[in-house]
Every structure is written in structure tokens, then in C-alpha cells.
Amino acid sequence: MSESPAGSSNVGYDPGSALLVAYDTAMPVVYGYLLARCGGAPVAEELTSETFLAAVDALQRRQAHEAVTTPWLIGVARHKLVDHWRRQARDDRRQETIERDLATEPPDLWEGQLDALLARETLDQLLPDHRAALTLRYLDDLPVGEVAALLDRSVHAAEGLLVRARAAFRRAYVAKGGCHE
Secondary structure, three states: OOEOOOOOEOOOOOHHHHHHHHHHHHHHHHHHHHHHHHOOHHHHHHHHHHHHHHHHHHHHHHOOOOOOOHHHHHHHHHHHHHHHHHHHHHHOOOOOOOOOOHHHOOOOOOOOOOOHHHHHHHHHHOOHHHHHHHHHHHHOOOOHHHHHHHOOOOHHHHHHHHHHHHHHHHHHHHHOOOOOO
């Protein structure tokens, strides 16, 4: 049980003050996390503010007395980023027709290094679902099961999405002049 500065248990405890203390150290980390994944400062700023508003809401709803930690806020930010991608996917319904027979594609031989800037540009041009799946799987290094859960898909559907997303990334990356070995 937390104690207030005056020493009496929970009397005068303000979870908002605890969040303000955490804000100073966590905000740059949360913003950096989001900026590296969404590619644009305006979107990262918006998602950062949504993250901290969600933290305030959670503190008020639960009347939580535990300290707000940076890892917890990063988790909230990840969910906000996934929500952003879902909204973007709903707004952008111009999805390309996907080849049904993926068995004819050659095995993935892309073991080498990618040009990071070209890869970021390529990732930004992909469909929102593809970008979300690749980012969660390869940048956040999440297992396919967690990617599926975050994208509200079955594991099988997430695996299929990842196969299509890798193929789309490969085509776009090569078209932009990236290696194709």
C-alpha cells in the first residue's frame, strides 16, 4: 500500500502526480519508440499523447496506486500504434490483389543486410496491414502468436499475412533499387 507524502496511508495520494513524475523520464522513450515505428513526427506525437491520456484514464478508472513505469507505457504505446494501423487499414481499402498461389515463390534468401533508409521508405509504402505485421514481427521481434493477437487474427491468418507482407516488401524494395540477392 502506498503512502502519501504526509505518511498516512492513501490519504492525499494522487496517481496523476505519480504519472507526471514518470512523464518526464518516460515521454522521450515512448516518443522515440513510436517515431521509430511509425516514421513520422506528427503521428508519433499524436500517438504519444494518446498513450499518456490512456495512462491517465487507466489510473482514474482503476484508482491504481502503483507507480507508472516506462515499460508499462511502452506497452500502452504499442497498443496505440496497433490501433493506429487498424484505423489506417480501415481508411485505406485500396488493397492490391494478392496472389493465391504462394507455393511457387522461391524460398526467402534475404539473409543479407538491407539499406536501413531504403527499407524504412519501402515499409512506409506498404499497406497498413503489411506494415503492422512486419514491424511487430521483425522490428519488435514478437513471436507470430503475439503478432496475431495484436492484429486480432488467428495464428494461421497472421502467418499468411506475414508471407504476403514479406513478398510485398521484397517487390517494393527491389523496385526502389535495393538488392535482390
